[in-house]
Amino acid sequence: MIRSAWKQGWVLVCAVVLMVSACGEDGSKEEAGELLPPTVDTPTDVAGDQFVLTWSKVTGATKFQIEVAIDEDFSQLVEPYDPWRLNATRFTVTELDYGTTYYVRMRTERDDELSAYSNVVVATTLDEPGPEPTTALKEVATTFAVGMAVQTSRLTGEHHEVLTREFDQITAEWEMKMSVMYPTEGVYDFTRSDQIVEYGEANDIAIHGHALIWHSSTPTWVEDFAGTNEEFEAMVKEYITTVVTRYKGRVRSWDVVNEAFQDGSGQLRNTVFRQKMGDDYIEKCYQWTRDADPDVLIFYNDYNMTTDAAKLKASLDMADDFVARDVPIDGIGFQMHIAYNGPDRATIEGAAKKVTDRDLLLHFSELDIRANPNDNMSSLTEQRAIDQQAKYKEVVEIYNAIPETSKFALTVWGMIDSETWLTDFHGYVDWPLMYNDDFSVKKAHTGFLQGLE
Ligand code: G3I
Numbered sequence: 001m002i003r004s005a006w007k008q009g010w011v012l013v014c015a016v017v018l019m020v021s022a023c024g025e026d027g028s029k030e031e032a033g034e035l036l037p038p039t040v041d042t043p044t045d046v047a048g049d050q051f052v053l054t055w056s057k058v059t060g061a062t063k064f065q066i067e068v069a070i071d072e073d074f075s076q077l078v079e080p081y082d083p084w085r086l087n088a089t090r091f092t093v094t095e096l097d098y099g100t101t102y103y104v105r106m107r108t109e110r111d112d113e114l115s116a117y118s119n120v121v122v123a124t125t126l127d128e129p130g131p132e133p134t135t136a137l138k139e140v141a142t143t144f145a146v147g148m149a150v151q152t153s154r155l156t157g158e159h160h161e162v163l164t165r166e167f168d169q170i171t172a173e174w175e176m177k178m179s180v181m182y183p184t185e186g187v188y189d190f191t192r193s194d195q196i197v198e199y200g201e202a203n204d205i206a207i208h209g210h211a212l213i214w215h216s217s218t219p220t221w222v223e224d225f226a227g228t229n230e231e232f233e234a235m236v237k238e239y240i241t242t243v244v245t246r247y248k249g250r251v252r253s254w255d256v257v258n259e260a261f262q263d264g265s266g267q268l269r270n271t272v273f274r275q276k277m278g279d280d281y282i283e284k285c286y287q288w289t290r291d292a293d294p295d296v297l298i299f300y301n302d303y304n305m306t307t308d309a310a311k312l313k314a315s316l317d318m319a320d321d322f323v324a325r326d327v328p329i330d331g332i333g334f335q336m337h338i339a340y341n342g343p344d345r346a347t348i349e350g351a352a353k354k355v356t357d358r359d360l361l362l363h364f365s366e367l368d369i370r371a372n373p374n375d376n377m378s379s380l381t382e383q384r385a386i387d388q389q390a391k392y393k394e395v396v397e398i399y400n401a402i403p404e405t406s407k408f409a410l411t412v413w414g415m416i417d418s419e420t421w422l423t424d425f426h427g428y429v430d431w432p433l434m435y436n437d438d439f440s441v442k443k444a445h446t447g448f449l450q451g452l453e
Contacts, residue, residue, distance in 0.1 A: 034115075035058070035060065035061075035108055035110045035113050035114070035115040036058060036108065036115055036116075037058070037107055037108050037116055037117055037119075038055035038056045038057070038058050038061075038064060038089070038106050038108060038118050039055060039056040039118065039119060040053065040055045040104065040105070040118050040119055040120075040121050041053070041054045041121070042121055043093075043104065043121055043123035045092075046123050046124070046125060046126065047125065047126055048099075049094065049095065049096045049097070049098065049125060050092055050093055050094040050095075050125070051092070051093055051096075051102075051123040051125065052091070052092050052093075053090065053091050053093060053104060053121075054089060054090045055089055055090075055106060056089070058108045058115070060110050061087075061109065061110055062087070062109050062110055063086060063087050064085070064086060064089075064106055064107070064108055064109065065083035065085050065106060065107045065108075065109060065114075066081050066083055066084040066086070066093070066104065066106055067081060067082065067083045067084075067104065067105050067106070067107075068081035068084075068093055068102050068104050069102070069103045070100060070101070070102060070103070072103050072120065072122075074103065074105065078102065081093065083107070085109070096125050097125065098125055098126065099124070099125060099126065099127040100124065100125050102122070102123050102124070102125070103120055103121075103122055104120065104121050104122070104123065105118050105119070105120045105121075106118040134441045134445065134449075135449055136165050136166045137166045137167065137445075137448055137449065137452075138167055140449055140452045141400075143400070143407050144400075144407040144408060144409055144410060145168050145408065145409035145410075145411075146166065146167050146168060146169065146409070146411075147167060147168075147169035147170060147171055147208060147409045147410065147411030147412065148166075148167045148169075148170055148414075148415060149170070149172075149173040149366065149411065149413045149414050150163070150171070150172060150173060150196060150199075151174065151175060152195045152196060154415070155195070155196075158439040159415060159439075160203075161439070162435065163203070163415075164203050164205070167205060168204075168205055168206060169205060169206040169207070169208055169252070169409050169411065170196065170200050170205050170206070170207055170208070171208045171210045171365070171366075171411050172192075172196045172207075172209075172210055173413070173421070174217070175192035175193055175195075176192075176193045176209055176210055176211075177210070177211055177214060177217035178212065178213065178214070178217055178218055178219055178222065178239065179217040179218060179219045180192055181193050181243060182219060182222075182243075183219055184219075184221060185222075193243075193247075197247055197250055197251060206252040206409075207247075207250065207251045208251070208252060208253050208363075208365075208409065208411065209247065209251040209253060209254035209255065210254075210255045210301070210365075211255040211256075211257070211258035211301060212239075212240055212243060212244075212254055212255070212256050212257070212285065212289070213236075213240075213256060213257045213273060213281075213285055214257070214258040214259060215259065215272075218271075218272065218273075222235075222272060223272050225276065229276045229277065232272075232276040232277065233276065233284070236273065236277065236281075236284075236285065237284070237288050240256075240285055240288045240289055241291070241292045244288075244289050244292035244293050244296065245293070247293075248292060248293040248296070249293070249295070251293075251296060252296070252297060253296060253297035253298070253299060253330070253331075253363075253408070254289060254296055254297070254298060254299065255299050255300070255301040255333060255365070256282075256285050256286055256299065256300070257281075257282050257286075257300060257301075258302070259301070259302050259303065260282055260300070260302070261302060261311045261314045261315060262311075263304065263308060263311065264308060264310055264311070265310055266308075266310035266311050266315075268314075273285075282300075282318065283322060283325075286298050286322065286327055286328050286329055287327060287328060289328070290328035297331060298328050298329050298330050298331075299330065299331045299332065299333045299361070299363055299365075300315055300318070300319065300332055300333065301332075301333030301335065301363070302315060302333070302334075302335065303335040303337055303366075305334040305335070306334060306338075306343050306347050306348045306350075306351035306352075307351075312354065315332060316332070316354055316355070316358065319332060319358060320358065323358075330361050331355075331361030331362060331363055331406075332355045332360055332361070332362060332363070333362075333364075333365035333366075334355075334363070334364055334365065335365050335413075336364045336365070336366060336367040336368075336395065337366060337367075337368055337370075337413070337422075338368075338369055338370070338391070338395070339369060339370040339373040340369055340370065340371055340373070340384065340388045340390075341373070341387070345394050345398065348394075348395065348398050349398050352398060352399075352402055353402075355406065356402045356403050356406035359405060359406070360406065361406055362399075362402055362407070362408060363408045363409050363410075363411065364395065364409075364410045365409075365411050366411060366413040367395060367410065367411065367412045367413060368413045368420060368432035368433060369388050369391050369392060369395070369432050369444065370422060370432050371384045371385070371387075371388045371430060371432060372384075372428070372429065372431065373430075375426070375428045377429075378429070380417075380431040385443045385444070388431075388432075388442075388443065388444050388447070389442075389443035389444055389446055389447035389450075390447060391447070392434070392444045392445075392451065393447035393448070393450040393451040394451065395451065396410065396447070396448050396451025396452060397451040399451075400451060400452055412433065412434060413433075414432070414433045415433060415434075415435050415439075416433060416435045416436065416437045417430070417431040417432065417433050417435070417436065417437060417442075418437045419433075420432050420433055434448060
C-alpha cells in the first residue's frame with residue numbers, strides 16, 4: 001500500500017513540478033521545451049508620433065523581438081522595428097508618422113531559438129496638430145492699438161476668431177457714416193452702427209468712429225437740402241450732437257471730417273458743407289463733437305497724405321491754426337492706401353514726422369498694400385508676396401518708431417484679400433491684406449510682426 005501511495009505521491013510531485021515549470025514562479029508563460037511568444041498588451045500613451053508597448057514575461061527568454069508594420073500582413077515593416085530586439089517588457093515605439101495605423105507583433109528569443117509570433121495589437125497615431133496659432137498682432141504691438149476695418153456682416157465665424165485674437169481696435173468700413181446713420185431727414189438708423197459698437201464693447205475692442213462728415217457718404221437729402229444755410233447748419237449740429245452723444249464714452253475717437261482737401265492743391269473741397277456752412281465748417285464740426293463728448297479723440301483723416309505735399313500742408317496748417325485757437329483736434333489720420341513698391345520709406349517717415357513734431361496723434365488709419373498696382377498679375381506670386389511682406393514690415397517699423405506721445409493706432413483696411421474695396425474701386429484683382437481667403441495668415445502678416453521686433 002505504502003509503495004503504491006508513495007508512487008502516487010511521486011507522480012503528483014512530478015505533475016506539480018511540470019505545472020510550475022509551465023508557469024514560472026513569476027506567473028510568466030512557458031511550456032517545458034516549447035518557447036512561447038509574449039502576450040502583447042493593447043498599446044498605451046498613443047501620441048502623434050509614438051506609443052507605448054508592454055507585454056508579458058516569458059521565462060527563459062533572452063530577448064524579445066518587436067515588429068511594427070503599416071499593414072496587417074506585416075509585409076511593410078517600419079524601420080528600425082524590422083525587428084527591434086530588446087530585453088525588457090516595456091518599450092516606447094517612436095519616430096512614427098502622424099495619423100497612421102500601425103500593426104505590432106512580437107517573438108521571444110531564447111539564445112538561437114525563436115518562438116512563434118504573438119498576438120497582433122494595433123495603434124493609430126494622432127493626426128498632426130494644426131498650425132501653431134500665429135502670434136497675435138495685438139500681443140506684440142504693446143504701445144499702440146492694432147485696428148481692423150469691419151462690417152456687420154463680418155463679425156462672426158472666422159472673422160470673429162481673427163478679430164478677437166489679433167486686434168484691439170475696429171473701424172466701421174462704411175456703417176458709421178452719415179448715409180447709413182442718417183438716411184432720411186429727421187430719421188436716424190443706428191441699427192448697423194449700434195451692432196458694431198456693441199460688438200466692440202462685448203469683445204473688449206476699442207471703436208474708432210468713421211466718419212461723421214464725408215462728401216462721399218453724404219445722404220442725398222443732405223446734398224439736396226432745401227432749407228436755409230442756417231437751418232442746414234443747425235441740422236448738421238444736431239446730427240453730430242446726436243451721434244456723438246449716443247456713443248459718448250463708448251467710441252474712443254472719431255474721424256469727424258474725412259477728406260476735406262482737394263488732391264494736389266490743398267484747397268478745401270467745395271462740398272455742400274462748405275457751401276452752406278462756410279469755410280469754417282470743419283472747426284464747427286470739431287467743436288460740436290467736443291461739446292458732446294469731452295473725452296473723445298478728434299481726428300482729421302485723408303488719403304495720399306505722404307505723397308500729396310499740398311494736401312498734407314493744408315491739413316497741418318489747419319491743425320496748427322486749430323491748436324493756436326483752442327479748436328479741438330487731437331490727431332491726423334493717414335489712410336495709407338499704398339502699394340508694395342511705394343511710397344518709399346523716407347517719404348512716409350518724412351510725412352509722419354511732420355505730424356509727430358506737432359505733438360499730434362498719428363493714425364495710420366486704412367492701411368492696405370496693393371500687390372498688383374499695375375494690373376499685370378492674375379495671382380499673387382511668391383516674389384510679390386515677399387515684396388509685400390517687406391512693405392508691411394517697413395510701414396509697421398515706421399509707425400512703431402514714432403514718439404510714444406503720438407502713437408494711437410495702426411488700422412488695416414480689411415481682413416481677407418477677397419474683401420478688399422480695391423477690387424471694386426480699381427476694377428481688377430489684388431491681394432492687399434494680411435489674410436488669405438481661408439483666413440490663414442499671409443507673408444504680409446509676418447511682415448507686420450517683423451516690423452514690431
Ligand atoms: O453689402 C452692402 C449691401 O448689403 C447693402 O444692401 C448696400 C446698401 O447700400 O451696401 C452694401 O455695402 C457696400 C459696402 O461698401 C460693401 O463693402 C456699401 O454700399 C458701400 O458704400 C461700401 O463702400 C465703402 C466706401 O468707403 C463708401 O462708404 C467701402 O466698403 C469702404 O472700403 C470705403 O472706405 C473708404 C473710407 O471710408 C475712406 N477712405 C477711402 C476708403 C475707400 O474708398
